[in-house]
Amino acid sequence: MTHITGRWVRSVLALSVTLSLSWLSSAAAHAFLVNTLPRAGARFTEAPQELALQFSEAVSPRSAQVKVRALQGGPLEVRELHPGADAQNLLATLPPLKPDVYVVSWQVMADDGHLSSGEFAFGVGAGGAIPGVQDNVDGVPLLWVTGSALLLVGLALALGGWISERFVWRKQGVPRAWIGVGAVLAVLGSAVHLVALAGSGPRATSVILTSRPGVAAGLALLAFLVSACLTRGRFRGWAGLPMVGGALAVTWQGHLGNAETFWLTPLGLAHLLLAAVWVGALVHFGQVTWVRRNVAWSDALRRGAWRYAKLAAWSVPPLLLLGLLLAWSQVDAPGDLWTTRYGQLLLAKVTLVLAALGLAVLARSRLVPARTAQPLRLARLVLAEVGTLLVILVLSAGLVNATPPRALTAANILSAAPPIGPAVRAADQAGSLSVYVLAAEGDLRVEVVQPTGKPGDRTRLWVNGEAPGGAFTLPLRSCGRGCFHAPFGWKPGETTVRVKATDPEWPGGTAEVKLRWPPGPDQTAQLAQVVKAMKHAGTFDVTEQAPRSLDPTPHTFPLTAETLAATDVYVGGGAEDVREVGRDAQGYTVLSLFVPGSSLWYELHVDGHRRIRRERIVGPGYGVNRTIEYPQLLEDGSP
Structure with a gap:
């Protein structure tokens, strides 16, 4: 049993590490607003007659909602909202506009079914301050997270439990796996996704019946429903097959189903199936050990543990490889781990993975002395690990619906929005690059311009300095083309900011500016x-x-x-x-x-x-x- 136990523990350790990378790759695509006409923040002497929105991904015109309102008035009618040159563009006709500031609010559904929304403003005439660009692409939609959590947990319980029943324990008088419970949870998850799609726009029925996310969610619901029905009768042995079809529909529904690289979809499906099989089999193993917690080790329990260890050992290499292949490029910079919702969820998930590692190490230290006695300690540790991994699945549901930092950086190609509230600026040169530093309430912004006048889209920055409260170093995030920012609590007095800039096209260097806070009155x-x-x-x-x-x-x-x-x-x-x-x-x-x-x-x-x-x-x-x-x-x- 020592050999069996060692293999089982090694499998648990390796797979716990793997889970820290799992489901990163299936982070959902969001449709970012990348260009507008009229341009965000612009002011016009003559009123524009047409509104054009360009997004980073294809959007569903049927689900799109665009509203225009005047700051000094009410909402305006937007007519003839229709696709532009391709599925990434939307066009609309504007009514006659009087001198004022106008705010455009938009909501679209990307081709993978996930919603994005935001607003920008432009001005006609000389009056009024123009608000900046705002969007919610860094948010995590609760309804979608709920559906994804039900789907992931349900798929793991049903598919992993089915594999465990048929190939690990082989009708050895052990408790049945929770296949039916998992199938019902997966049905509920698909139903929640359909409800989310139904609320995405005024033509909900058309969106569900004609869009890829709607069709995929419907197929997944049907597959999981068939699987749930099969678990109740003599066809229980076939219940796993519809589950595989449901997993395929879930993969097709998400971002990987819309990937330009065709091989990402089968790799994403394999990654999802391997993770679900392992987690579900571990849950069933926890059921068995808990029921047998007061019974001495038997030959049947040893054989089942050996087969489970073998299943886990065969699952580790491909699951780890796929996790690395699909997830390695999602985080753009270390600072993204604590400045983005995606990074915060990832940190929480890694923390729980470390807890699972601790439980695995603890299991190894207690399995050997307990193998000839009652496996109560093993049962407790396995159930604790099961609980931890189920929480990790819930966090994974948040991750698949959060926008990865690199996607945020790549899609934020609008020029920097005006600051909110009073601000003060300073500037200097960093080699051939011009660096502009802005201080606003709670925010430090750095904008970089090349000698050609173009924004430094590929510039990399490092910021440190001295404030009245002491020295500081700041990780930056993109806020537009050539724009970078970080939250910063300004203290009264003078702050020195040093910006080291490198650029693949132009010589860089270090700029140093001094900013006095708070800003004085407008002069x-x-x-x-x-x-x-x-x-x-x-x-x-x-x-x-x-x-x-x-x-x-x-x-x-x-x-x-x-x-x-x-x-x-x-x-x-x-x-x-x-x-x-x-x-x-x-x-x-x-x-x-x-x-x-x-x-x-x-x-x-x-x-x-x-x-x-x-x-x-x-x-x-x-x-x-x-x-x-x-x-x-x-x-x-x-x-």
């Missing part, structure tokens, strides 16, 4: 006074230096107010986050501002006559320091 009116004063400044001398350019030598040249207006973009309007950030050593007022359309950040040092004495400019691929000298001023401030 757009003061900036307007500066612009007015500079327009009457006449001719002045400018000393300009680009410290990180090929020619860092300072150059001095005369400049007129008209020329300055042509080079300083904010003179024409459009500046955001205009803040007073302090005073310099000469007592000049320091203003910080950002022009988003041109990715230009300015730091202006303004004297008592509202004239710029120094300015720092960071734009795509360059950083410039300027010092301005004026002719002798008269007492009234005029030259």
Whole structure:
């Protein structure tokens, strides 16, 4: 029995590790909004007449819901919602729009049956602040999780129990496996998925009857129902066959059934079947050991334990290989483990897997001395492990409905949304890359722009610094094209932020900025006074230096107010986050501002006559320091 016990324990250990990777691969695809017309956050002088939405995956037009409302009014009628050039695009006709800010709310069902929703805004005319892009793709829908949990647990109990009855215990007078209970749970899980699909849009019947998720959920329900009926009579030995068909329908219903790579579907099916067989067989083994807990080891129990160990040993290699093959690329960065719902569920699951490992080690230490006595300790440990693994299945149901971090990163290709609430910015260069750091309530955002003006989509960042509360290091997540952010609790005072940036196309480096919190009042009116004063400044001398350019030598040249207006973009309007950030050593007022359309950040040092004495400019691929000298001023401030 020592040999049998050792094999059984090794199988349990290996499969417990495997479960930490299980079901990662079947994480559901969500339809991300990747492009819009009108563009999110844009402002138009003429009202757009058409609405176009582009998603990362094919969506069902019948289930789509798009609503438009005015911030200063009520909902508007959206007419003729129909597919665009392909299944990833939706088009609609907008009614005539008056000057206002308009919010577009959308909800779509991806081709795998999972819902995504969100909203964005655009403006017509000059008034009103435009809200940012919001979506719920990082959420975990409770109804879908409930259905998936019932399906996974039911499939494991039914299919694994059926395999255990027929091939492990072989009618040796042991308790029957819970095949019927598992089949009923699987039926309920499929029914819950159908209910979720029915609530996905106004044409629920059409969605269920014509979409792949609806047809697959219906076929799965039928297969599991047939299996449940077979368990009640003399055809119990055939109950597992419809279960395999139901598992195929479940795989086809999910993301792997919609995979562009054809071999992912059979691999996903094999992965699901192997995991279900092992968990269900372990549950049945727990039933047997618990019923026989007060009986000494018998030859029948030894033979059953040996066959179970053999089944587990044969299941380990393919299950482990498939788990690694299908799951290795789901997490984009270590920080995603605690900053995303997917990562948090994964951490909880791994914690339980470690608990299962502990139970397996404990079982090994107690199995050997208990093998000649009553197997009560073994029964208790096996049941504890069964309970742990069933909880892991429930967490797996959350994982298959959560969006993997890499999917979030890949699909967030909208430009960064405007910050919510007051914000202050600073900028610097990191090699050839321009780095813009934004401080908003509870959030630190970094945007990267290449010298070409394009966002740094493939840039990698590392952020650390010193705050009034001490040093910090932050893991970042994507918030749009070339945009990265992390939750951050700003403390009153000055915070130094260092950003190390690397990019496969451009030389990187380290940028360092200083941000003062909290942001002061908006100083757009003061900036307007500066612009007015500079327009009457006449001719002045400018000393300009680009410290990180090929020619860092300072150059001095005369400049007129008209020329300055042509080079300083904010003179024409459009500046955001205009803040007073302090005073310099000469007592000049320091203003910080950002022009988003041109990715230009300015730091202006303004004297008592509202004239710029120094300015720092960071734009795509360059950083410039300027010092301005004026002719002798008269007492009234005029030259």
